[in-house]
Amino acid sequence: MRARILKTCGASRKAATGGHDASARITFGPQYVAAIASQQTYTFLHESSHAALHTKDVSYTVRRRFFLLDGRDALRDADSIALFVMLAMDPDFTARKFAPQDGYTGLSLPQIDVARRTMADVETWLGLAAHHVDHLYRRSGSACSTGPPPPSTRTSAARSPGRSRACCRTPSPDPTTSS
Known part of the structure; x- marks a missing residue:
């Protein structure tokens, strides 16, 4: 897996992943570089799960659907994997923003x-x-x-x-x- 930092990676994205396994390439944009360390880690885990585990963007923590995912969808969702790892490392971790209640x-x-x-x-x-x-x-x-x-x-x-x-x-x- 290779990673690179570019000046642009999409106006609304911190990072993007192309490919899987050894051929995967994660591209980080300026929003990633400017983010705080915990958000960089979260984004890295999210993008790495696409590359290594072939996860999809089924939902995001900022969407209402995220809290309605069943077990099968949660296991193939990149944000679910990233949030699980972050909470395992630090139970007090707060994701970017959660969906409105x-x-x-x-x-x-x-x-x-x-x-x-x-x-x-x-x-x-x-x-x-x-x-x-x-x-x-x-x-x-x-x-x-x-x-x-x-x-x-x-x-x-x-x-x-x-x-x-x-x-x-x-x-x-x-x-x-x-x-």
């Missing part, structure tokens, strides 16, 4: 369970939507400034909507109409 007054226990899961789903969907919209804007801007990909790398619009140059082209005249 919602009040459910006037609901029965089954209703509270449904409400918690619904709030977690909505929060996840909104987060994913914001993430994907940001990527679509960046991809469409990139496609407009760099042009279409070479013919050998073109993919269908359904698989790669950001690579279309339709956003900056003047529509071609319709050959079926006469002028």
Whole structure:
């Protein structure tokens, strides 16, 4: 496993991991370097679990879904692994920030369970939507400034909507109409 520190690693990320096992590469950004030691350790454990244990980002401690993970999902979640190790080393460790605690007054226990899961789903969907919209804007801007990909790398619009140059082209005249 190799690690490197770059000036940029994504505006909203402290670190990113590519690959697994011996070929894994963890890239740390400026947010990582500026973080306090315990947060650097937490981030390193999180990213290392991706590389060594093939974990995924099922949820994060800042999301409501994190506290609803079942055992199977928790074992394949990078934040769960990092939090477990940090708490084993220091039981007083406080993660970055925990998910908001919602009040459910006037609901029965089954209703509270449904409400918690619904709030977690909505929060996840909104987060994913914001993430994907940001990527679509960046991809469409990139496609407009760099042009279409070479013919050998073109993919269908359904698989790669950001690579279309339709956003900056003047529509071609319709050959079926006469002028």
